[in-house]
Amino acid sequence: MYRYDEFDHAFVAGRVEQFRDQVERRLAGELAEDAFKPLRLMNGVYLQLHAYMLRIAIPYGTLSARQMRMLAHIGRKYDRGYGHFTTRQNIQFNWPKLSEIPDALADLATVEMHALQTSGNCIRNVTADHFAGAAADEVADPRPYAEILRQWSSVHPEFSFLPRKFKIAVTGAERDRAAIQVHDIGLHLKKNDAGEIGFAVYVGGGQGRTPMVAKKIRDFLPEEDLLSYTTAIMRVYNLHGRRDNKYKARIKILVHETGAEELSRQVEAEFAELKNTELKLPEADIAAISAYFAPPELPARAxxxxxxxxxxxxxxxxxxxxxxxxxxxxxxxxxxxxxxxxxxxxxxxxxxxxxxxxxxxxxxxxxxxxxxxxxxxxxxxxxxxxxxxxxxxxxxxxAELATANAGLITDIIACPGLDYCALANARSIPVAQEISTRFGSPERQAEIGELKIKISGCINACGHHHVGHIGLLGVEKKGAELYQITLGGSGDENTSIGEIIGRGFEPEKVTDAIEVIVDTYLGLRLDPSETFLAAYRRVGPQPFKDALYGDKTAEAA
Amino acid sequence: MADKVLTANRLSDGISVWLDAAGNWNESLQAAFVARHKEAVDALEATGKQAFADNKVVDVNVVDVEEVDGVLRPLRMRERIRADGPSIAYAAGYAGLTATAVPAA
Missing domain, CATH: 3.90.480.20 (Sulfite Reductase Hemoprotein; domain 2)
Structure with missing residues (x-):
């Protein structure tokens, strides 16, 4: 994996000391909250319901044992003995004291980790296929390119104050395990007919309050053009992305309002100016970064x-x-x-x-x-x-970590929800727990097969509910929690946004509703090889609406 | 008018606190001073602004509560969870709060 060079070490250590000084001045009353808030956010420190929260970057989700031990240490020394791994391949700690966070960051720096760009309107942690470098179906390892993007985007002066946050995901396989089509930029590594490496480029995907599937604006971008083309996209976005309305500021809105064709034209025009500049990636640089991710030597173990x-x-x-x-x-x-x-x-x-x-x-x-x-x-x-x-x-x-449920109905994504998050309107975790308990028997899970349930406690969709085969969105209605159900979402190479099935369900009724949906699926599938998603795509929402609401009109909550 | 209390998060550690009758920030909602008329609410708001300006607390808010059998209960679930803590046990295998409890300031 990538190892810091002298520049990286000095840069991260410098940022820790800078933040230490900022925290000291804040605690001494020399910095007001309005001035301090953007500074703490740049260092991954949020204020949540019960305490501060520290979000630590795990670039493209790759960790060494030493780094994992450091996360354990951070949990034990500065938090309450546990952490929460997120849908952005990061980790969050829920209870750190502001006064101690600089020490935590200094400890992290000793293992080449930090919390930079885990918040703010900048290019966030670049994510990648978690099976990168190992998957049988991979064309090339996406991590060297994710690392190149990480280095290029770290405190990039032009792109540190974008209209809104910006997320890039990279996959190196046809089977998309990085959900690239719901990212601001999705990169699909592939080979052309000549056997050269390049990318299909997707732009303008995202979830949140306006879910959009990304549009492909390039079939094949040569790898040497990665930074110049990405810069071109960022420039078009930085120039034309809306800054008047936070809820319309993501690039997906720009793509939607401009049209993919016109946006692509603007990007190509900018790219033509940048193509043969210093942004062109020399082969030697790609090779140097790729060397850090050289496949490990795997002796035969027949x-x-x-x-x-x-x-x-x-x-x-x-x-x-x-x-x-x-x-x-x-x-x-x-x-x-x-x-x-x-x-x-x-x-x-x-x-x-x-x-x-x-x-x-x-x-x-x-x-x-x-x-x-x-x-x-x-x-x-x-x-x-x-x-x-x-x-x-x-x-x-x-270690109580051997649950055999990857990809099954109890392998649920859930955001922290109202139990921790200051933005949430409803709880996510207890809903996940109850569904997991209801469907927990191995036999029942095996009978149901692949089924992805994803739960968000607010419209920001950190729990990826829009792309859940079954998605749950918690809302607050008349002071109480209510859960809206969507069906048919998917975050893979055939990405789709789930459709709202009807009016929402109270917390005590939502697990029953999931059970009705699951039983309906089991009753209508052609055979056990037809997954929930395949069955839904075949029959559509009506059988599920009928089962959930009977003759009553299913009004959206 | 619903009864109201003043809540915030302590600057140094972010822990949720409520203003008590002695003017201190207390970690328990049950110790909170309850404002039952407009003048008292105005006083709470003024106190909150001053405490924020003095860099003692952040995210200062006046929230609605009701008193049921002598126990204060926020009307919004968000505030109930802030007062009671997460409604779930922490991670599987978590040893409990006693070993790592945040001491009162």
């Missing part, structure tokens, strides 16, 4: 195949876990392990410091020191020999 068969036979729970949480690796003797942070009835994305340390130990012993955070709020060990799966599983069982 004995794993026989071992695995025996272990599965001896332990059905292990067999379930392998079936659900281990994906094929590009090396046949290895697998990619999903560590579910969705225990049945638990809090999606939360992990204690002890659990983080257990994952770090396992990664060091069995997974070549690599850990990923997925946007689905799970952890990934991308390179595990099949011969080591049993030992990994035992370690995860001991």
């Amino acid at each position: 004995e794993g195949w026989a071992n695995l068969a025996g272990w599965k036979k001896a332990d059905p729970a292990f067999a379930d876990w392998v079936r659900q949480n281990v994906q094929p690796h590009k090396h046949p003797d290895y697998g990619m392990v999903t560590i579910s942070l969705k225990p049945i009835g638990g809090i999606p994305g939360d992990a204690t410091s002890e659990q983080m340390e257990a994952v770090a130990d396992i990664a060091e012993d069995y997974a070549l020191d690599e850990i990923r955070v997925s946007h689905e709020q799970n952890l990934i060990l991308p390179h595990v020999a099949l011969a080591d799966l049993e030992a990994v599983y035992r370690g995860l069982v001991a």
Whole structure:
């Protein structure tokens, strides 16, 4: 993985000391809140309902064991012993004291981590496929390009005060696991007929109060043009993006109002000016960054195949876990392990410091020191020999991290919601917990198959409800919580925005409503191989409306 | 007019606090001074502005409450959760607040 050079070290250390001084002046009353707020946000410090919240960047979701141990340390020393992994592949701590945050940031800097650009109207943490560098279906590893974008965008003077925040996602496979079509810019790494690497470029996707699927404005952008073309997009956005209305300031609104064709024309015109400037990426630079992400040496471990068969036979729970949480690796003797942070009835994305340390130990012993955070709020060990799966599983069982539910109905995305978040209108976590508990039996989950439920506690959609196969949006109506259900959303290569199915449900009725939807699906699917999403796309919303509301008109809440 | 209390987050650690009758910022809603008429609400608002200007607290708000059997209860769920803490147990395996409780300022 990428290692800081001298510049990076000096830059991050400098920012920590700068922020330490700002915090000291704030606490001494020399800086007023109005002046301090933008400064703390630039360092990832929010004020939430109960306390400050520190959001730490995990670039493209990649962590070493040492870094994971540091996160455990931050949780233990500066927080309440746990952290929350987010849909942006970051981690949030819910209870740090402002007075101690500079020390926490100094500790983080020792392992080449920071909290910069996790807030504010700048280019945020660049996200990527969590199976990058390991997936069998990958054309190329997206992380070198994500790292190039990270370096280019860090405190970029021209793009630090955009009309609104800006999110870029990169995938290197046809199967989109990074939800690139709901990002401001989505980059799909591919090869052209000549075998050269480049990108399909998508612009103007996003969720929030105005969900939009991104428009493809380039079929193939040569890799050397990555920064010049991205700069061209940013310039068009920076110039024409709306600054008069926060809710219409994202690039998706500009794309929508301008039209993809005209916007593309403007971008191409700007790009023509930039194409042969210093922004052109030299091959040597791409190679130098790519070297940091060179695939690890994976010795043949063919004995794993026989071992695995025996272990599965001896332990059905292990067999379930392998079936659900281990994906094929590009090396046949290895697998990619999903560590579910969705225990049945638990809090999606939360992990204690002890659990983080257990994952770090396992990664060091069995997974070549690599850990990923997925946007689905799970952890990934991308390179595990099949011969080591049993030992990994035992370690995860001991840490209560071996729930065999990746991609199933209890693998729920949920934002922190009203239990923590100052923006939320309704709770997300208790709803996720109740649904998880209701559907928690392994048999029932297996019968239902792949089904992604995503829950947001407000219209900002941090819980990605718009792209949930079943999405839940919590709203406040007449002082009480109400949950609006959407169906048919998807955040993959066939992205779609879910449709509101009808009037909302009270908290005590929402799990029953989910059960009605699931039972309706089970009753109408052609056979068990037809997933919920496929069935919904075939039959549309009506059977679900009928089941939920009977003859009554389903008015949107 | 609904009864009102003054709430904020403490500057140094962000913890939710309520203004009590002695003019201190208390971590318990139940200790809050309750304003039951306009003059008292005006006084709360003035106190809140001053405390913000003095850099003691941030995010200062007057919120509606009701008193049920001697227990103060905010009318909005958001404020109830601020007063009571998250409505959920923390992460699985979390040892409980006692080991890591934030001491009163």
